[in-house]
Amino acid sequence: MPNVRLFCAVSSVASIGLVSGMSSQIKNATMLRVEHLSWTAPSRGLASPVKILDDVSFKIEKGKFVGLIGPNGAGKSSLMRCVYRVTKPTEGEVFVDEQNVWELSAKQSALKTAVILQEQNDYMGLSVHDVIAQGLTPHKGLFEWNTRDDDALIAQLLKEMELSELAEKPFSVLSGGEKQRAYLARALLQKPQLLIMDEPTNHLDIHFQLEVLRKVKALPVTVFASFHDLNLAAAFCDEIIVLNHGKLCAQGSPEDVLNEDLISEVYRTCCVVDRHPLYDHPRVSFAFQDGVHRQ
Amino acid sequence: MIGITRTTVFISLCVAVAMFSLFVSVVFGAASITFNDVLSSTFSLLTGQESEISAIRERIIWELRAPRAVLAFLAGAGLSLAGAVLQTVTRNPLSDPYLFGISSGASFGAVLVIAALSGTSVSAISGFSEYSIAVGAFAGSLFSVVIVIALAGRSGNVERMLLAGVATSFMFSAATSLVLYLSDPLAAASLIFWTLGSFARAEWASIGPVIVVLLISLLCFFAFSRPLKTMLAGDENAKALGVNVVRLRLGMLVMSSLMTAVLVANCGGIGFVGLMIPHIVRRLVIGLRVNLFVAVAMVGGIFMIWVDVLARVLHEGTELPIGVITAALGSAFFLLVLVRRDARS
Numbered sequence: 104m105p106n107v108r109l110f111c112a113v114s115s116v117a118s119i120g121l122v123s124g125m126s127s128q129i130k131n132a133t134m135l136r137v138e139h140l141s142w143t144a145p146s147r148g149l150a151s152p153v154k155i156l157d158d159v160s161f162k163i164e165k166g167k168f169v170g171l172i173g174p175n176g177a178g179k180s181s182l183m184r185c186v187y188r189v190t191k192p193t194e195g196e197v198f199v200d201e202q203n204v205w206e207l208s209a210k211q212s213a214l215k216t217a218v219i220l221q222e223q224n225d226y227m228g229l230s231v232h233d234v235i236a237q238g239l240t241p242h243k244g245l246f247e248w249n250t251r252d253d254d255a256l257i258a259q260l261l262k263e264m265e266l267s268e269l270a271e272k273p274f275s276v277l278s279g280g281e282k283q284r285a286y287l288a289r290a291l292l293q294k295p296q297l298l299i300m301d302e303p304t305n306h307l308d309i310h311f312q313l314e315v316l317r318k319v320k321a322l323p324v325t326v327f328a329s330f331h332d333l334n335l336a337a338a339f340c341d342e343i344i345v346l347n348h349g350k351l352c353a354q355g356s357p358e359d360v361l362n363e364d365l366i367s368e369v370y371r372t373c374c375v376v377d378r379h380p381l382y383d384h385p386r387v388s389f390a391f392q393d394g395v396h397r398q
Numbered sequence: 399m400i401g402i403t404r405t406t407v408f409i410s411l412c413v414a415v416a417m418f419s420l421f422v423s424v425v426f427g428a429a430s431i432t433f434n435d436v437l438s439s440t441f442s443l444l445t446g447q448e449s450e451i452s453a454i455r456e457r458i459i460w461e462l463r464a465p466r467a468v469l470a471f472l473a474g475a476g477l478s479l480a481g482a483v484l485q486t487v488t489r490n491p492l493s494d495p496y497l498f499g500i501s502s503g504a505s506f507g508a509v510l511v512i513a514a515l516s517g518t519s520v521s522a523i524s525g526f527s528e529y530s531i532a533v534g535a536f537a538g539s540l541f542s543v544v545i546v547i548a549l550a551g552r553s554g555n556v557e558r559m560l561l562a563g564v565a566t567s568f569m570f571s572a573a574t575s576l577v578l579y580l581s582d583p584l585a586a587a588s589l590i591f592w593t594l595g596s597f598a599r600a601e602w603a604s605i606g607p608v609i610v611v612l613l614i615s616l617l618c619f620f621a622f623s624r625p626l627k628t629m630l631a632g633d634e635n636a637k638a639l640g641v642n643v644v645r646l647r648l649g650m651l652v653m654s655s656l657m658t659a660v661l662v663a664n665c666g667g668i669g670f671v672g673l674m675i676p677h678i679v680r681r682l683v684i685g686l687r688v689n690l691f692v693a694v695a696m697v698g699g700i701f702m703i704w705v706d707v708l709a710r711v712l713h714e715g716t717e718l719p720i721g722v723i724t725a726a727l728g729s730a731f732f733l734l735v736l737v738r739r740d741a742r743s
Contacts, residue, residue: 209640218638226630228681230684234631237631238639245622246621
């Protein structure tokens with residue numbers, strides 16, 4: 104499987120030198136290491152502090168596509184925020200490429216990790232080109248403008264993401280799918296080793312969901328993405344991490360993790376897990392009516 | 399390639415219109431001066447030859463109207479720039495320097511000085527005290543900025559910052575009203591004239607510091623224009639893109655406040671420019687490879703030169719306050735935007 108991915112990547116973005124450290128991705132090394140991570144949300148007003156993440160530890164190997172699943176409020180977004188260095192954990196450490204992210208500056212961290220969030224933002228009159236060019240921010244100092252190579256790279260990314268025609272249009276006029284592709288282009292321009300995506304397929308129809316995930320899957324970067332749709336997670340992830348009540352309750356291949364007992368317990372919903380008729384990965388079907396139980 | 403040509407056209411047009419406006423605006427005013435007078439006077443100044451026009455006209459051009467046009471350009475550029483920067487760092491299209499209490503702080507400083515001087519003699523208010531009023535206004539606006547930043551805290555949270563600005567603004571307005579209520583009518587009239595803004599007091603000596611402050615600020619905004627643009631992605635994205643959001647936001651607030659304080663001290667309170675010009679320029683430059691801040695400064699400067707011309711010609715015999723014209727044009731502009739938006743939907 105990794106070979107297929109690398110092959111696809113060579114034919115696309117990697118061929119123009121977008122993704123750094125490609126050769127090092129092939130080695131079996133650790134990209135992300137989270138150790139005994141806990142985070143307590145500070146109290147707001149009358150609400151008392153709440154422990155959102157509780158002693159979470161896991162590792163992600165370089166080059167893997169790892170999914171994060173769990174019910175609402177399980178702490179998925181909080182965990183990701185700790186990894187991309189926006190939330191400082193109360194306890195524990197996060198290492199990206201064997202470096203503690205809190206020993207890095209925001210800029211140094213941004214050179215390693217790129218993020219695609221679920222967002223509703225109109226970017227106040229910026230063009231699509233401007234938004235994608237934001238990906239160069241960690242690579243540039245003060246008074247450092249885009250070089251010809253940068254412009255070529257942006258043009259290439261616009262083409263890859265089928266946004267060339269829209270480059271000079273206001274970002275706010277794009278459709279959901281186009282916006283998501285623009286975010287992906289911005290994240291790639293950052294030349295990250297680790298790409299974090301918080302529910303990348305939210306608000307997208309099934310065509311764009313698959314399109315975005317296929318594009319990401321073809322990249323030679325390590326991906327850590329949260330999912331609500333378990334079948335998408337099963338189809339695209341090499342590994343799945345399950346979070347419930349702020350605790351890590353499973354990590355492994357989709358085959359190992361996506362079983363009826365675990366899903367029923369974590370999501371409090373009955374389901375049947377069988378094989379996908381086309382690709383043979385696990386397929387989850389939920390019981391929609393009360394009182395329906397597994398035979 | 400098309401983008402680059404359009405960009406060049408836009409920049410050349412801005413520079414040309416700015417030069418043209420500076421020259422032509424000198425023609426308008428109570429004393430009649432022709433465009434030829436301006437040209438021949440400039441020519442004689444550049445070549446060192448004896449001028450053909452009278453010494454009086456020469457003095458009107460170079461000591462009254464030219465510094466006035468330059469100050470108008472600088473004030474328009476600076477206020478628009480401050481508006482553009484504050485709108486960017488707060489991601490709020492309604493932000494402008496006055497929302498952060500800078501203007502009401504300046505008014506408070508000015509009113510204190512006027513009230514203190516009103517006990518002395520009437521002539522003092524028009525003479526030496528103009529300088530004191532400027533100093534008072536500058537001190538007042540700096541004080542308000544310190545309060546806003548202290549209230550906003552180190553969190554750099556946008557909502558907190560805006561609320562702190564609004565609170566400070568109202569606090570100073572209340573204090574100003576109280577002092578005015580307690581002071582004599584002459585002082586009140588003097589303050590009202592001051593708050594409406596005017597370039598009539600422009601002179602070369604006071605323009606020097608304004609140019610220096612403005613150039614330093616522009617250079618600073620220019621240097622940080624990439625992270626500033628990235629701030630529009632939202633705090634969380636901007637952080638993930640390597641921007642130190644809190645530090646940049648506070649730094650830019652301090653820079654734009656300083657710049658506004660210097661301008662307010664020199665020209666009084668001129669509202670709406672910082673709000674309106676960035677809106678227009680954002681629409682103009684979309685798709686162009688031109689720095690937003692440079693474009694905003696140019697367009698704002700040109701706009702203000704012509705507002706000052708309007709102030710001089712609209713009502714024969716007297717000068718209208720600048721703030722009245724900018725507020726009238728500003729509200730008309732926003733109404734137009736509203737109507738067009740309604741028509742589109």
